[in-house]
Amino acid sequence: MDTITTILELLQKAALLGGGIWSVWGAITLAGGLKDHSGPQTQSGIWQLVGGAVIIAAAALFANLSF
Template identity: 45%
Template sequence: MDFLNQVLELFVRFVQIGGGLWLVWGVVSFGGALKDQNGPDMKSGMWQIVGGGLILAAGTLFSSIALS
């Protein structure tokens, strides 16, 4: 079970890093669209921020799974 727990921890860390990068890239996209006053790109950036947050939340929730 130790190997399975290590794989689970690695997966959770990968998901959290990916979600964080997705969130940060959404902030960059949103900021660029805000500077250019481009409405559709602002909406896209905002949804990307929300998606990154959801991925982070899912990774954190997944980390609470305990294997016996």
Template identity: 60%
Template sequence: MDGTTMLSSALDLFVRFATIGGGLWTVWGVITLAGGLRDHQGPQIQSGVWQAVGGGLIVAAAQLFSNVIQ
């Protein structure tokens, strides 16, 4: 395995990890948001929204990075 192939494999693994991690972060944010809505907790609702948005941004950044390195 030459250096270019190894680097490409490592970057692909990073993109997959970031995409999966961002997706899980988004799902956890939606769960937090739902709990806040159920209990009428303003700070928890805000935290859930921002966590879900942050997870979506992580996924978007990973996919953008994937397109840039190809």
């Protein structure tokens, strides 16, 4: 059981890191789109931010899993 707990903690940390990086990249894309007044780039940045938030929320669910 300790192995499963360790694996879940590792997955949670990896998902948090990935979601955070994805959100930061979305913010950069959004800022570039706002600067250039580019609608598609702005939309892409917003969706990347939302995707990063969903990934982080999924990582939070890993913490609630128990065996």
